[in-house]
Amino acid sequence: MWQQVTLSNLRFYQWRGASYLYRVVGLLQAWRRGSWLLQWAEPLGALLVAIVFAVAPFVSTALIGVLLIACAGFWLLLTVSDERERPQVTPIHLLVLLYWSIATVATAMSPVKVAARQGLVKLTLYLLLFALMARVLRSTRLRSWVIGVFLHISLIVSVYGIRQWFFGAEALATWTDTNSAAADLTRVYSYLGNPNLLAGYLIPAVALSLAAVFAWTRWLPKALALTMFVVNSACLVLTFSRGGWIGFVACLFVFSVLVVYWYSIQLPEKWRPWAMPAMLGSCAAVIILAVLFVEPVRVRVASIFVGREDSSNNFRMNVWAAVIDMIRDRPIIGIGPGNNAFNQIYPLYQRPKYTALSAYSIFLEVAVETGFIGLFCFLWLLVVTVNRGVQLINRLRTLRNPQGFWLIAAIATIVGMLSHGLVDTVWYRPQVSTVWWLMVAIIASYYLPPQADTSTAVQDS
Numbered sequence: 001m002w003q004q005v006t007l008s009n010l011r012f013y014q015w016r017g018a019s020y021l022y023r024v025v026g027l028l029q030a031w032r033r034g035s036w037l038l039q040w041a042e043p044l045g046a047l048l049v050a051i052v053f054a055v056a057p058f059v060s061t062a063l064i065g066v067l068l069i070a071c072a073g074f075w076l077l078l079t080v081s082d083e084r085e086r087p088q089v090t091p092i093h094l095l096v097l098l099y100w101s102i103a104t105v106a107t108a109m110s111p112v113k114v115a116a117r118q119g120l121v122k123l124t125l126y127l128l129l130f131a132l133m134a135r136v137l138r139s140t141r142l143r144s145w146v147i148g149v150f151l152h153i154s155l156i157v158s159v160y161g162i163r164q165w166f167f168g169a170e171a172l173a174t175w176t177d178t179n180s181a182a183a184d185l186t187r188v189y190s191y192l193g194n195p196n197l198l199a200g201y202l203i204p205a206v207a208l209s210l211a212a213v214f215a216w217t218r219w220l221p222k223a224l225a226l227t228m229f230v231v232n233s234a235c236l237v238l239t240f241s242r243g244g245w246i247g248f249v250a251c252l253f254v255f256s257v258l259v260v261y262w263y264s265i266q267l268p269e270k271w272r273p274w275a276m277p278a279m280l281g282s283c284a285a286v287i288i289l290a291v292l293f294v295e296p297v298r299v300r301v302a303s304i305f306v307g308r309e310d311s312s313n314n315f316r317m318n319v320w321a322a323v324i325d326m327i328r329d330r331p332i333i334g335i336g337p338g339n340n341a342f343n344q345i346y347p348l349y350q351r352p353k354y355t356a357l358s359a360y361s362i363f364l365e366v367a368v369e370t371g372f373i374g375l376f377c378f379l380w381l382l383v384v385t386v387n388r389g390v391q392l393i394n395r396l397r398t399l400r401n402p403q404g405f406w407l408i409a410a411i412a413t414i415v416g417m418l419s420h421g422l423v424d425t426v427w428y429r430p431q432v433s434t435v436w437w438l439m440v441a442i443i444a445s446y447y448l449p450p451q452a453d454t455s456t457a458v459q460d461s
Contacts (some may be wrong), residue, residue, distance in 0.1 A: 005380075006387040007091035041078055045136040049072055050149040052129070053438075056431045057157050057191045057213035064430045065125065072128035078135065090447040092388065092440060093134070095381040100127055102374045103337045110336030119338015119369070126433055133441035140403060143445060144215075147208055147406065150435070155203035155228050161198060165238045192431060199244020200426035202236040203435065204413040204435045207251050211409035214259075215402045237297075242304055243423040244411045250449045251416025253283055258408040262397050308419035316423060318354040323350045323364045329369075336369035339428065342368065358428060362421030365428070382418070386411055390442040407446065410439040 003009050031406055037044070052067045103123055110116035137143040165188050187195040209232055212225035236248055260279045290297050306315040326335065326349050336346050339357055342365075346356060359365040367375045389411045396404030417436055421427045427436060 005160055006384050007094065007433045008391075010091055010094075014220055022232070024215040038078075038081065042136045042139055042142060045071075045074055045078065046139075046142040046146055048336075049129070049133055049136060050146050052154055053146070053150045054432055056094070056434060057153065061430050064434075065122075068125040068129055068430075068434075071132050072125055075128050075132040075135070078132075086273050090134070090388075090444050091384050092381070092444040092447075095129070095377065095384055096127055096130060096440075099374065099377045099381060101126065101259075102333075102370050102377055103434045104263055105242055106333045106370045106374065107336045109333050110341060112336065112341050115340035115344050116336025116338060118340050119336060123337050126404070128443050129434060130437040130444075133334030133438055134444040137445035143406065143442070144404075146438075150438070151205065151212065151225075151228055154202065154209075154232060154378065157190045157192070158202065158205070158228075158231045161188040161235040161238065162231065164188040164190065170384035181322075185240055186238075188235060188238045190235070195239035196241045196243060196424055197426045197429055197432065199236055199239040199241035199247070200417065200424070200429075200432040201422055201435065202232050202239075203244070203247045203251050203420060204409075204439060205232045206236060206248065207255055207409040208406070209418065210252075210255060211405040215396070215405040217402070241420075242301070243420045245301075246422070247416040249278075249287065251412045254415045255408060255412035256283060258393065258411065262393070262404065262408065315354060315356075316360045318351045319356045319360050320364060322346065322349040322351055322354070322356075323359040323361075325366055327364070330368075330371060333373060334367065334369045337369045358425040361423060362418065362425060362427050365425050367429055382414070385440055385443055386414065388447070392443070392446045403446075406442055410442040413439045 046208065048067070048071050050069065055067070056064055099122065103120055107113065107116040107120045133146075135148065165186055169188055171187065171188055172221075189195045189198050192198045192201060206229060209225050209228035213229065215223055216222050218226055233248070236244055256279050257276070260275050264275055291301050292298065301308045303313070308317060323346075326345060342358060350356065359368055363375065363378075366378045368411070369434050370377075389407050393404050393407050414436075417427060417432075417439075426432050
């Protein structure tokens, strides 16, 4: 039953043979064979993806949108000119398509259709970016190259953030309760303009840089990766984003669990039962010591548990109450995707003086946009993605293939970003959303169809 729920045994080649939609694949196959440029199709796609991650922290969302349109157009060109026999579809792709279909229905039934259409266009661009990345990242070389570009850019972002900590940074908004003990803290935001957004951006950077310590083979790259991990982690902590800290801890916890699992088969048999308890105890000790002896950390953590006495907590609680009312009125299919649709409907429900641009929770945002149908599909997508990633980690662990550490980082990042997303929706900003779909695409890129020999290593495409 679990295999059926997680779509583990689907035979997509059978679907391809009967699908009218799939018949568009290969329409320009003859033209592609004669094209000199498309002989380099995958490297060109990886270049487009790398440009998105290289400029995202520094440019406007409008320019990022233009680049996403270019990525979408290039994926469409590759798809209609591809060989029909090449496996392109995974269970993750299927659920992404299902979620997009639900969002399309939500748009058609939205009370603010024009605004919802704008949100649907943005969602479509993100999903087509995912489709392009899942394709080009099948190559081990291109996967490492794209991840390397993101890590170098995140290092620049983190270095500038740490510089703000030492030399001061003007608060561009009221990020801390002025009545709290942490009111005078400098919260860094680097090039992203918001400490919560920066924290959401750095969670995947932390996980991928830590994975690079294991995945990169030479000592100099390993030293660079370790430097990236330390700098990214320090910058994330200095954002003093409580949601970011929750995501950071969840990310490192899952990463540690999976690394212990990875190396457990190499430990002496008498040590194996103690490996996981030792890791869990060490993690708990580090967190407890940080809370007890680092005053800024203690103050920020304590503010999580004071309820409405903290202005940020009180603000979120009032927004959540209004969003729950919105969901109650349209529980099945929601109001339609996008912040524009939310901004037009939310004022009808908001509490006085508590304006908001989003639901301040990923799961509430999904529910208010696409209803419980969309939320169910989103949760199904998460289950299938993480299950697929764990299966692939188990396979690569048996083969001792260090490429498995990118999967560990992807799963840890997904858990970390979702943990952060419980209390924030920076996930919907393009700088963060593109990285989220990179994590999903990394897992999808390792896919092997069920009929493939499970003893075969993941090969370069």
